[in-house]
């Protein structure tokens with residue numbers, strides 16, 4: 484992919500997220516080489532930004548390096564720099580060792596550190612300033628995720644003329660968890676700086692509204708339009724649920740291409756032509772329930788319900804947040820467990836679990852999804868989980884089956900999935916067994932339901948519905964006597 488320097492122009496549509504869609508990796512020449520960033524946020528936002536031709540503000544994945552705005556593969560990006568100290572305190576610290584575990588049911592205990600909080604405030608200020616510089620008069624600025632919870636209010640102070648959207652990609656916890664944070668009031672105030680605060684699921688929006696009420700705001704609960712309104716200091720912040728989605732048509736086209744179909748056949752051949760391919764693909768994260776899933780597979784191989792050679796299980800894990808101790812410990816645990824399963828039940832040339840710890844490209848991943856008969860997506864908690872939706876998008880012929888955690892946001896929409904409680908490893912194992920013995924027609928009906936769902940509600944529908952409501956929120960807004968009524972939005976607000 485090509486990267487060329489570009490002038491820092493102001494734009495009518497600005498996306499602000501911690502990560503840019505590409506990560507720069509140092510090379511010997513001193514110039515970074517760019518590869519795609521990990522995670523579902525980038526997967527969702529990239530097609531939206533391309534269509535809107537806006538600018539993306541974010542961190543380029545390197546430290547102590549200032550990179551000028553550039554255009555990457557046709558997308559305009561404005562890098563925000565982080566020092567090595569900020570990487571440790573803002574990103575690995577407050578974002579990923581405080582907020583991330585707290586918002587995911589405290590699966591591991593969150594760490595509270597005042598120095599990390601101060602760094603979080605400083606870096607959020609830098610992102611807000613970068614957004615204020617990049618936004619044209621009356622622009623729409625869409626801020627994303629838990630790393631930037633303070634940016635909406637900061638940006639409102641700097642640029643009262645712009646329309647500010649905020650979307651949280653991870654769950655918003657119930658108030659008894661959220662209020663453990665010594666800085667919860669600052670965070671609520673930060674998020675309420677947006678015109679529209681969007682969440683994945685209605686229960687996240689409900690948790691947020693309850694906490695805002697405790698903070699002292701008057702709340703209008705959702706009416707027929709499913710949008711709640713929170714009164715904050717003479718203005719109104721709207722809230723609602725907008726489940727994120729994938730570029731389903733693009734994936735279906737990719738999955739049915741001769742190249743991907745051919746690669747899928749070769750993957751099955753490389754696995755030794757098993758009867759059944761079982762796959763999981765996760766970022767290496769304790770929220771994804773990988774050890775629990777391996778425990779279920781262990782039981783299945785032990786009891787002979789899965790047989791190496793006949794059943795090939797593939798676990799792909801993408802490296803993630805590798806310097807955080809809990810992530811390092813999780814990797815160790817997973818690799819010990821995979822070693823144990825293969826040592827106990829595998830045979831020469833026929834491991835029970837094929838384990839890949841690496842990033843794979845979009846085409847290769849699509850080929851794995853196409854080659855798979857049974858996909859296991861069993862997080863302990865997940866805002867959405869786009870891999871589950873990508874699997875459904877890659878099966879237009881209605882083959883394949885999906886076992887999905889009831890604690891993934893995707894479970895609210897993928898009605899054709901076999902739902903499981905990922906903590907109940909016995910039940911998870913018996914569900915694998917049951918699905919493999921389910922009549923083909925039954926599995927096919929379920930997959931067809933899911934495929935249609937992800938095609939209907941794709942990533943462009945997601946952006947349209949969010950931006951449509953943001954447009955309505957702005958249409959009625961008056962800030963400090965300055966009406967922004969009538970300024971342009973990047974998308975026609977269909978259905979709004």
Ligand SMILES: O=P(O)(O)OC[C@H]1O[C@H](O[C@H]2O[C@H](CO)[C@@H](O)[C@H](O)[C@H]2O)[C@H](O)[C@@H](O)[C@@H]1O
Nearest residue numbers: 502521522523524628652727865866867868869
């Ligand atoms: O940026 P990283 O620290 O490397 O982490 C990757 C991303 O992980 C999280 O993804 C979430 O967004 C997905 C799309 O909405 C959703 O399906 C998933 O459930 C979430 O966990 C995180 O929220 C992103 O900010 C990170 O970039």
Ligand SMILES: Nc1ccn([C@@H]2O[C@H](COP(=O)(O)OP(=O)(O)O)[C@@H](O)[C@H]2O)c(=O)n1
Nearest residue numbers: 522523524526766801841842843868869870
């Ligand atoms: N090796 C891999 C594995 C997954 N992925 C993508 O990473 C995204 C993961 O998103 P997700 O919503 O399931 O979960 P998070 O990693 O965002 O928590 C999906 O779009 C996958 O296709 C990837 O780019 N490379």
